[in-house]
Amino acid sequence: MRFALIGNPGVGKSTIFNQLTGLGVEVNRYPGTAVALETGNVCYKKEKFEVINLPGIYSLDGNTDEEVLVRDFLLKGDADALIAVLDAPRLERNLYLLLQVSEFELPMIMIVNKMDEAERLGLSLDIGRLSGQLGVDVIGVAALQGRNVDRIVPAALGTARPATVRTPYDHHIEAALTSLEKTLSTPRHKNLLALQGMSQDPLLIDTAGSIAREIEQRHRMSVHQIIATNRHNYARTLASDVVAIGESKRSFDVDSLLTRTMPGIPILVATLGFMLLSVFVIGSWMERIIVSAFTNGVITPFASLGLPPLATQVGLSLLVALQAGLGIAFPFVFTFYVGLSLLEDSGYMTRAAFLADRAMHRIGLHGEAIIPMVIGFGCTVPAVMSVRILKTRREQTIAAFLITMVPCSARTVVIAGIVAAFVGILWAFSIYLIVFVLIVVSALFLSRITPGEQFGMIVEMTPLRCPQARLVLAKSWLRIKEFLFIAMPVLVITSIALGLFQYFGIIDAFQAIVEPLTTSLLGLPAYASTALLFGIFRKELAFETLAVLAGTADLGSVMNGVQLYTFAIISVLFVPCVSTIAVLYRNLGARIAVLASLYSLGLGIFIGALINFLMK
Amino acid sequence: MDPSLREDLLEAICLLTRDSQRSPGIREIASALDKPEGEIQSGVTTLAADGDVIYENDGTVTLTATGQELGKRVAKKHETLQCFLSEILGMDRSSASDEACVLEHAVSDDTINRIGTYMQSPPRRWSRGQGAEGHDTSPLPALTDFNEGDNLIVSGILGRERASRLLDLGVVPGERVRIKRKLANHALVVQIKGCDVALSPEVAASICVERSG
Numbered sequence: 042m043r044f045a046l047i048g049n050p051g052v053g054k055s056t057i058f059n060q061l062t063g064l065g066v067e068v069n070r071y072p073g074t075a076v077a078l079e080t081g082n083v084c085y086k087k088e089k090f091e092v093i094n095l096p097g098i099y100s101l102d103g104n105t106d107e108e109v110l111v112r113d114f115l116l117k118g119d120a121d122a123l124i125a126v127l128d129a130p131r132l133e134r135n136l137y138l139l140l141q142v143s144e145f146e147l148p149m150i151m152i153v154n155k156m157d158e159a160e161r162l163g164l165s166l167d168i169g170r171l172s173g174q175l176g177v178d179v180i181g182v183a184a185l186q187g188r189n190v191d192r193i194v195p196a197a198l199g200t201a202r203p204a205t206v207r208t209p210y211d212h213h214i215e216a217a218l219t220s221l222e223k224t225l226s227t228p229r230h231k232n233l234l235a236l237q238g239m240s241q242d243p244l245l246i247d248t249a250g251s252i253a254r255e256i257e258q259r260h261r262m263s264v265h266q267i268i269a270t271n272r273h274n275y276a277r278t279l280a281s282d283v284v285a286i287g288e289s290k291r292s293f294d295v296d297s298l299l300t301r302t303m304p305g306i307p308i309l310v311a312t313l314g315f316m317l318l319s320v321f322v323i324g325s326w327m328e329r330i331i332v333s334a335f336t337n338g339v340i341t342p343f344a345s346l347g348l349p350p351l352a353t354q355v356g357l358s359l360l361v362a363l364q365a366g367l368g369i370a371f372p373f374v375f376t377f378y379v380g381l382s383l384l385e386d387s388g389y390m391t392r393a394a395f396l397a398d399r400a401m402h403r404i405g406l407h408g409e410a411i412i413p414m415v416i417g418f419g420c421t422v423p424a425v426m427s428v429r430i431l432k433t434r435r436e437q438t439i440a441a442f443l444i445t446m447v448p449c450s451a452r453t454v455v456i457a458g459i460v461a462a463f464v465g466i467l468w469a470f471s472i473y474l475i476v477f478v479l480i481v482v483s484a485l486f487l488s489r490i491t492p493g494e495q496f497g498m499i500v501e502m503t504p505l506r507c508p509q510a511r512l513v514l515a516k517s518w519l520r521i522k523e524f525l526f527i528a529m530p531v532l533v534i535t536s537i538a539l540g541l542f543q544y545f546g547i548i549d550a551f552q553a554i555v556e557p558l559t560t561s562l563l564g565l566p567a568y569a570s571t572a573l574l575f576g577i578f579r580k581e582l583a584f585e586t587l588a589v590l591a592g593t594a595d596l597g598s599v600m601n602g603v604q605l606y607t608f609a610i611i612s613v614l615f616v617p618c619v620s621t622i623a624v625l626y627r628n629l630g631a632r633i634a635v636l637a638s639l640y641s642l643g644l645g646i647f648i649g650a651l652i653n654f655l656m657k
Numbered sequence: 658m659d660p661s662l663r664e665d666l667l668e669a670i671c672l673l674t675r676d677s678q679r680s681p682g683i684r685e686i687a688s689a690l691d692k693p694e695g696e697i698q699s700g701v702t703t704l705a706a707d708g709d710v711i712y713e714n715d716g717t718v719t720l721t722a723t724g725q726e727l728g729k730r731v732a733k734k735h736e737t738l739q740c741f742l743s744e745i746l747g748m749d750r751s752s753a754s755d756e757a758c759v760l761e762h763a764v765s766d767d768t769i770n771r772i773g774t775y776m777q778s779p780p781r782r783w784s785r786g787q788g789a790e791g792h793d794t795s796p797l798p799a800l801t802d803f804n805e806g807d808n809l810i811v812s813g814i815l816g817r818e819r820a821s822r823l824l825d826l827g828v829v830p831g832e833r834v835r836i837k838r839k840l841a842n843h844a845l846v847v848q849i850k851g852c853d854v855a856l857s858p859e860v861a862a863s864i865c866v867e868r869s870g
């Protein structure tokens with residue numbers, strides 16, 4: 042038996058899912074998309090059942106990855122029972138999706154969650170009446186308090202049945218549905234989708250298409266719009282029949298502070314600044330512990346084993362890759378994910394997006410793009426993964442390009458370790474300034490040349506609330522697993538490849554070939570090119586390799602200030618690390634991955650040469 | 658005979674003939690028009706005398722060429738008016754149909770043609786915001802033209818690409834919205850169906866609204 046949780050974003054599906062399943066949750070990425078499906082198991086009367094947490098969606102008629110995934114899931118009938126989760130205080134809006142789900146005629150039960158919140162707002166819901174109207178079992182639940190959560194599985198097992206409720210559509214639509222059903226004998230929900238241009242069946246899409254054009258001509262509205270209006274109106278009728286509005290306990294509206302320019306913007310800047318700073322402080326502290334423990338506990342013993350040189354080289358490369366992965370993943374990326382989940386779950390992220398909309402517009406993006414950009418300060422890989430929240434390909438592309446330029450925590454290590462330490466702290470800040478200017482200039486340039494339409498922000502503001510530690514950790518844990526899944530293999534392969542190159546002298550050959558470029562154009566010592574090459578593997582490795590090759594940790598004694606500054610700025614700008622290239626390739630395709638890499642390579646060398654030329 | 662009764666009769670016979678592919682009888686016409694059979698009987702007799710219909714021996718009524726033409730014209734007027742009243746002016750369908758039944762007898766052919774053209778060619782409101790010209794000539798105010806605290810009713814959304822997510826969130830014609838926050842750049846937070854939704858200025862500008870009473 043398989044159950045699937047379905048509902049709008051933020052209704053509490055994950056809260057319920059976590060309470061039902063406990064540990065052992067698995068995430069399956071859907072082929073070809075960035076959307077993940079969570080699967081877990083629940084035991085009831087000594088039997089095991091599978092529960093799937095579908096991504097939150099507003100509608101089944103759209104074309105976002107999530108909507109397509111859920112729609113295909115329903116069309117395939119992949120679950121034995123659906124558990125539709127609705128939000129009690131927003132029942133009417135939630136019924137819109139429920140009306141669509143009902144049309145698929147799959148066995149289901151319905152949960153009205155957040156009953157506690159509804160009570161606090163003075164709303165009383167007649168669950169029995171709602172159940173009668175819809176023709177399915179309805180359970181009122183308050184998942185945070187665990188109220189009635191234990192009734193969910195028995196109901197899904199015992200009384201799941203197809204809902205009887207049907208939206209009455211405009212008579213032209215109804216006529217079209219009847220005629221399609223008669224002529225092609227296709228079911229109602231497929232006909233409805235086909236009328237809105239969504240179907241795999243060529244005959245159906247053809248017939249439905251011509252009917253739809255006729256209807257649109259008459260109504261001067263798209264079929265999609267007519268259908269949506271009918272559903273919303275019916276949802277209102279249903280909701281007004283079961284919800285009674287009473288006296289609500291008024292509380293202070295924090296939004297009056299958060300969504301105004303004053304003091305909203307200072308609060309936003311402070312929040313993001315605080316988050317980045319704490320990630321950096323906690324991260325570097327944890328990294329130091331992990332790296333030294335790994336070096337002392339694993340790498341040193343391995344090196345002293347006295348294996349044949351080739352085996353030692355391969356083994357060391359493998360271990361260094363693992364160390365790099367763990368040294369970045371847990372201290373920086375995981376801490377960052379915790380901070381991010383806190384921002385998301387508290388509902389603050391949507392306020393941040395609203396306030397950032399104006400600034401983001403200037404660079405061809407919109408408010409929601411602040412999320413990937415902020416993540417980019419932590420680590421580029423998850424930042425690129427999150428660009429899919431932007432709705433158009435154009436915005437995803439621009440954002441991905443810019444993110445690869447944002448100084449992530451590893452690049453901050455380079456800037457701090459080379460420039461702040463040997464040249465001066467103000468010079469270190471000047472690198473941030475230069476990078477920031479370059480980001481803005483690139484954004485202006487990219488927003489001009491990237492094809493496609495700009496799409497504004499349409500974001501539901503989630504209510505502000507205190508995040509739950511359990512959900513925040515569970516979410517961060519799932520994300521870090523995903524990160525490791527992408528980054529680890531890439532790190533291991535590149536590390537071993539670089540190790541072998543070094544072993545067979547290819548690195549030296551490379552160094553000799555690019556030497557004229559390194560010394561005359563960039564004014565750096567020849568071995569700097571090798572350090573930069575290692576930086577592609579992992580950014581702070583550029584710094585570490587440089588120290589090894591220079592033969593001293595006191596870089597100030599072997600390179601002058603201009604050289605150090607040039608080296609730092611090139612390694613910050615030039616070519617994102619391999620994990621980033623991999624995730625760019627995965628999420629946006631080979632073309633964008635190659636273009637973004639070449640762009641930053643060119644930009645890095647150009648700026649490096651420029652600085653060398655100006656300051657020499 | 659009352660001219661509007663004449664038009665109603667011809668229209669009804671025309672539609673009945675078209676729908677059932679055969680000539681209707683007195684009873685069918687009477688039930689279509691919701692009038693007593695006696696009145697229909699005498700009306701049809703008058704029409705037959707005027708040469709608009711042929712009253713057959715088997716009790717069925719067939720339109721002559723002139724009757725056919727007049728009937729069709731009235732039927733078209735009815736359809737155009739009903740469509741205009743319900744789709745453009747947003748009346749509900751059954752009152753639009755009742756109203757059209759009255760208006761169809763008085764309205765001139767020219768007016769009907771103009772209404773037809775208006776509905777065929779995309780009216781200006783649909784192109785607003787997509788080109789520079791449409792901007793200040795548009796007769797419909799957008800969300801961005803109002804202020805914090807205003808209660809409004811959605812009258813339409815411009816541009817189909819954007820419309821989809823808005824539709825999902827309940828921004829459909831006839832829905833009530835309240836502006837909760839408006840920033841200097843015209844980014845808005847609106848309350849719709851009990852939820853707060855943040856909108857970019859260009860999205861807000863594409864939502865046409867009226868002040869609610």
Ligand SMILES: Nc1nc2c(ncn2[C@@H]2O[C@H](COP(=O)(O)OP(=O)(O)OP(=O)(O)O)[C@@H](O)[C@H]2O)c(=O)[nH]1
Nearest residue numbers: 049050051052053054055056097155158183184185
């Ligand atoms: N007051 C109250 N809040 C709840 C309840 N259940 C969940 N929440 C809160 O609702 C918010 C969203 O819950 P999630 O479980 O993340 O929602 P979701 O449906 O998984 O959301 P998506 O993954 O975005 O689709 C969280 O902040 C929860 O704390 C409840 O019963 N009462």
Ligand SMILES: [Mg+2]
Nearest residue numbers: 054055056097
């Ligand atoms: Mg969830």
